[in-house]
Amino acid sequence: MAGIYIHYPFCKSRCYYCDFYTITDARLQEPFYKALLFEINLRKDFLKNETIETIYLGGGTPSLLEPAKINEVLDAIHKNFNVSDFPEITIEVNPDDISRYYVKQLAKTQINRVSLGIQAFYNYHLQLMNRRHKVYGALKAVEALQNEGYDNISIDLIYGLPEMTKAEWEKTLNKAVQMNIQHISAYHLTYEENTVFDKLKKSGLLTPPDEEVSHWQFSRMAEFFESNDFIHYEISNFGKLGRFSKHNVNYWQNKPYLGLGPAAHSFDGSYRYWNMPDISKYLRIERKHDDIREQEKLTTKDQFNEYLMTGLRTYWGIDTEYIVNHFSDKHLSQLKENLEKYLKSGHVQSKDNKYYLTRNGMFISDKITSDLFI
Template sequence: MAGIYVHIPFCKQACNYCNFHFSVSKKQIPEMVHAIAREAVMQTQFLKQPMIDTLYFGGGTPSLLNIQQLVQLITTIQQQYTLAADAEITLEVNPDDCTPLALQQWRHAGINRLSMGVQSFRDADLLWMNRSHHATAALQAIVQAHAAGFDNISIDLIYGIPQLTNEAWHQNIHKALSLPIQHLSCYALTVEPKTALHHSIQKKSKDNIDIDAQAKQFELLMQWLPEAGFEQYEVSNFAKPGYQSRHNNSYWKGIPYIGLGPSAHSYNGTWRQWNIANNSLYIQNIQNGNIPAEKEILTPAQKRNEQIMIALRTKEGIQFSKLDDNWTDRHQKQLIDAAQKWITQGLMEWLPQKEQLHLTPKGMLYADGIAADLFEVNASLH
């Protein structure tokens, strides 16, 4: 199986923390939809595996597309690729786009999973992040989506916002758990360079984030959600049984995927490629019959590093018995040896009977740093 990701690079307004590629001008949407549909046709030879198990519309804000534009993209993909009968088709949505009519149209178009950018149920947080919706809109959108027949709803929440106390964070989680959702993605607020938030913090018009406070809220999250029946199957993702994101799981398992649209990434097991992050140049190139993408053929060491990075973020961690031929007994032994210092600190665990090396709950706080350390060990091997 493989996946397709479609990047819709348009938003109503810019959240101050966001560094994704998007435009707040919507005048190019019609041209962009036609260009993405054409790229879908041009990319049909990229994958060795023709069966598509997941289709994910991300962005940006895909829910800004009208139903005709969304149907055009879905229909083109269905015509050019073989979608599994039970394919997971996800649409990222803003709460204020979830009208009863839109929800009905999305379901009729084949969307069977919603990923809703709630971020917080507190208006003060939403205002601080420059979100376009209010808390009441988020509550209403979830209830209406459930009433419209969506039984696979995910929401995003952000923690570590300067004014978000532990009690307020608990209220956010409590509110989420009272709603008909099946999946939660919870992210620590990060200050990305060149974002509006970064500039505001530099000018001291906004408080900087507190790393220790973020770590505490993450620890609380790992306590509360399992108690409510949500399994932490990846560092930032929690799901009720049977509701893990199949699309995101495919990324973490190294399954090939095509990325359509400006700035979208693709991977076919041999190389990765990424499209230009410029709407006008993307459209112009596609209209001229060119896919404006850079390509990188992965070395064995790069493939191993990629597997380390994505596997360590999952509950299962690195399962050597399931890895490819790039991993010899020597690679496995040296990586386990390098992990001993993290095992001693209680941040990792090695299960020899399962050939499994994974982070402990405490270790998930340091997932990126531990992965970077293991990258250096792996890079020295050939």
């Protein structure tokens, strides 16, 4: 079981919190498209003995790619890889790109899952983040997708916005579940280096909420979505039964994947590879081939730490038997020793030889996992 990720790096404008590798020069879209088709063919042996169960078009804004071209990309993947009969094929879309005409065209492609970057249900929150869509457009986009028969729709939300009130967050949660969608990804706003938000924060023009407020927003969200039939299967992800993101679950379960496009990462079980975040280099792929990619072999220590980090994020937790079989008794005893204080404080719980983060533990997951690293 394996997945393919395509990084479509173009965006019409940049959101103030975003540090993904993105490009706003639309003139490069056509040359990028040709380079992408070339890379699909170039990497055809990367997942040679694997069946591709998931394909994910992310970015950037892959909804800037016209549906006919999306199909050509997917056809090229089918031609070069062993794709299962019913793969999950997701596209990330900006609500602003979703007209009824676009959705009708999209429905003719093999895309069967749509992830919308809705982010907020107040126009002033969207404006604050420099999102280009409005709330009304997002509601209409979901409606158009549902009218066309899409029944695997995910939305993204952002919490921890400066000065967001309790009432605003409550209303946001209510609006989200009223949309009758199947999946929600919700992330706390982070201030990544060199983003506009980071600069505003450093100059004192923007103040993040207190930890207590963020904690309340996270806990309230988890409680509310769970009471509305969403399963909290990963720290930031909630899905209806049978509607988890298979693609992301593959990442968290350390399955192999191939990343295509600039800044995309790949993993084959032993090595990590990453295409450099450089469109000029990427466009030279036909001449330079692997000059665009770097790699690193994962040590046992890397693999163990990664297992802890990804496993603890999910409701499947970390498995002591897996640790003994894939690492060693020594790794397990070290882990047990490091976990003791978090078991006592109630941030971690243990059941059937597995360890899981509790809801309070999820809120400080970065601290816990870094404490557990060897």
